Amino acid sequence: MSGSRPFANALELLRDAGLRPTRQRLALARLLFDRGDRHVTAEQLHGEAIAAAVPVSLATVYNTLHQLVGAGLLREVVVNPGRSYFDTNVSDHHHFFLEESGRLLDIPGDRIDVSNVPAPPAGTAIRRVDVVIRIGREAD
Amino acid sequence: MSGSRPFANALELLRDAGLRPTRQRLALARLLFDRGDRHVTAEQLHGEAIAAAVPVSLATVYNTLHQLVGAGLLREVVVNPGRSYFDTNVSDHHHFFLEESGRLLDIPGDRIDVSNVPAPPAGTAIRRVDVVIRIGREAD
DNA sequence: TGCCTTCTTTAGAACGGCTCTAATCTGTTG
DNA sequence: CAACAGATTAGAGCCGTTCTAAAGAAGGCA
Numbered sequence: 001m002s003g004s005r006p007f008a009n010a011l012e013l014l015r016d017a018g019l020r021p022t023r024q025r026l027a028l029a030r031l032l033f034d035r036g037d038r039h040v041t042a043e044q045l046h047g048e049a050i051a052a053a054v055p056v057s058l059a060t061v062y063n064t065l066h067q068l069v070g071a072g073l074l075r076e077v078v079v080n081p082g083r084s085y086f087d088t089n090v091s092d093h094h095h096f097f098l099e100e101s102g103r104l105l106d107i108p109g110d111r112i113d114v115s116n117v118p119a120p121p122a123g124t125a126i127r128r129v130d131v132v133i134r135i136g137r138e139a140d
Numbered sequence: 141m142s143g144s145r146p147f148a149n150a151l152e153l154l155r156d157a158g159l160r161p162t163r164q165r166l167a168l169a170r171l172l173f174d175r176g177d178r179h180v181t182a183e184q185l186h187g188e189a190i191a192a193a194v195p196v197s198l199a200t201v202y203n204t205l206h207q208l209v210g211a212g213l214l215r216e217v218v219v220n221p222g223r224s225y226f227d228t229n230v231s232d233h234h235h236f237f238l239e240e241s242g243r244l245l246d247i248p249g250d251r252i253d254v255s256n257v258p259a260p261p262a263g264t265a266i267r268r269v270d271v272v273i274r275i276g277r278e279a280d
Numbered sequence: 281t282g283c284c285t286t287c288t289t290t291a292g293a294a295c296g297g298c299t300c301t302a303a304t305c306t307g308t309t310g
Numbered sequence: 311c312a313a314c315a316g317a318t319t320a321g322a323g324c325c326g327t328t329c330t331a332a333a334g335a336a337g338g339c340a
Contacts, residue, residue, distance in 0.1 A: 022287090081297085113255045130271070162318080199298090203317080
């Protein structure tokens, strides 16, 4: 009963990120990080918080998500115009995107090799390499 | 003076796609395909059409862009939440995305190797593999 | 403990990109 | 040239997200 214990961690996690551990942020952090890797939209998370009897406004959900992204605890994944996903897995990895259902699935970073990448333009550096494999029903 | 001549092609291009060559569609097709590979947003294209004294509504720009995507003549690129880019290069290739300016740069398909890709879930097939290399000012 | 400052939360308005609607217009076919 | 299907349009509407200004909580310090 130790290791990456979730409950106590939400507090530390927020403190380490320099965020005051408020009721709302604690609840959101737990919803996000207590169940392993997740891909949630702001609205989903908001719904879960409400369902868990934690009244949080949508604005706060967005604020918190962006703060966690800023702290490197969350990653924003863009696969769909007009909707952002937030990924609790911040390790090096990529995604399958199921176009029909809008679901995301992780692909471990070591399961894909991206090689032979050209150098970025002068004065710029690579921030991230995103591989999105769009999949759909077989035989379209 | 032959080959992929632009002007005459706009007509053919639309007919081959099963789209009536209307004034608006012809103008948009020329703006899109007469200058080599481009990455445009709907609003950009709309602005160009207006500037070229071709009165087109934004709704028509969207309609036309989607029809061209459906015909395989254009490709939608999603890198930014809340804004779509349309890419006139439909060959196999990938992108640099300059986060500061919002610009896209093509990377030829043969300049990147994506290998060792896991099989997609049963009953699904890969539709496309998108690699987006996000770049920013050096030394962040 | 209570006060004070700072940070956080909030409802609701606002925003931006995109889509829809229903009326008008234009290409095309016979 | 008539007539119909398809295309265009202005403007309203939609949806995810952000902004605003005011009220509310955390934490520090006397």
